Amino acid sequence: MKTQIDLLKIFPTHAFVIPGECDVIGLIDPATGRSCINGHSLDDIRVRYPNAEIVEIESWRNERDIRTNPEIIWMESSEEKYHAMLCILPPRLQGEGGFLVGERHDFFGARGEARYQGFLQHRDVFLMSSRPMTATEFEKVTKIIETPTS
Numbered sequence: 001m002k003t004q005i006d007l008l009k010i011f012p013t014h015a016f017v018i019p020g021e022c023d024v025i026g027l028i029d030p031a032t033g034r035s036c037i038n039g040h041s042l043d044d045i046r047v048r049y050p051n052a053e054i055v056e057i058e059s060w061r062n063e064r065d066i067r068t069n070p071e072i073i074w075m076e077s078s079e080e081k082y083h084a085m086l087c088i089l090p091p092r093l094q095g096e097g098g099f100l101v102g103e104r105h106d107f108f109g110a111r112g113e114a115r116y117q118g119f120l121q122h123r124d125v126f127l128m129s130s131r132p133m134t135a136t137e138f139e140k141v142t143k144i145i146e147t148p149t150s
Contacts, residue, residue, distance in 0.1 A: 012036060015060065016045045016052050022064055025049055027057075065109050070131065072141075074120060077128040082119050092116045093135050095142045098127075105132035 012027035016035065025045060026035040034041055045052045089102030098120035108115050115132035118141070133141075 013057055014054055015057050016042065016049070017055050017060060018049055018051050019053055020067075022068060024057075025052055028054065061109075068131075069108065072118075072133060072137065073130040074127040075130055077119065077126045079124075079126050081128070082121060082126040085117065085119055093138055095139075097121055098138070098142055100133070100135065100138050108132075108134065 012030060014028040014030075016025040016028065017023075018025065026037060026040070028034065029036045029039075032039065035045065038044075042052065042054055085101050086099055091099035092102050092104070092114075093100045093116075098118065100116035100118055102116075104114040104116055106115050107113065113134045113136075115134050116138075118129035118133045118138050120127040120141070
């Protein structure tokens with residue numbers, strides 16, 4: 001006979017965080033209400049992180065994603081920086097006119113998409129993205145740039 005398991009009783013739905021920060025201090029065990037790793041309470045956590053709060057993970061993640069994903073602005077860079085970043089590692093993506101740096105910067109969103117620093121070159125102008133971007137975002141930008149205009 002199979003036993004039905006209530007996943008909400010097993011998997012954490014809440015976490016300790018510092019408001020406005022991007023990282024989780026620790027997940028909360030739904031059975032104990034304490035941190036999963038060390039069994040710390042909120043008071044214990046606040047000894048090290050005085051501003052810590054308990055949040056619902058999904059809503060915190062959505063708010064964090066909105067805050068950390070503003071519109072990309074292409075800022076002028078130098079030819080030296082462009083080539084230095086191109087040579088660090090093999091690019092994650094490279095096309096005519098630009099590339100994504102081979103080492104990921106962070107992971108974004110509920111699906112955990114990797115984001116990379118973006119660079120573009122158009123004639124003698126070198127540009128760098130204002131924030132890390134996903135491969136999908138980069139492909140959209142390079143298609144726009146590579147599309148001839150009439």
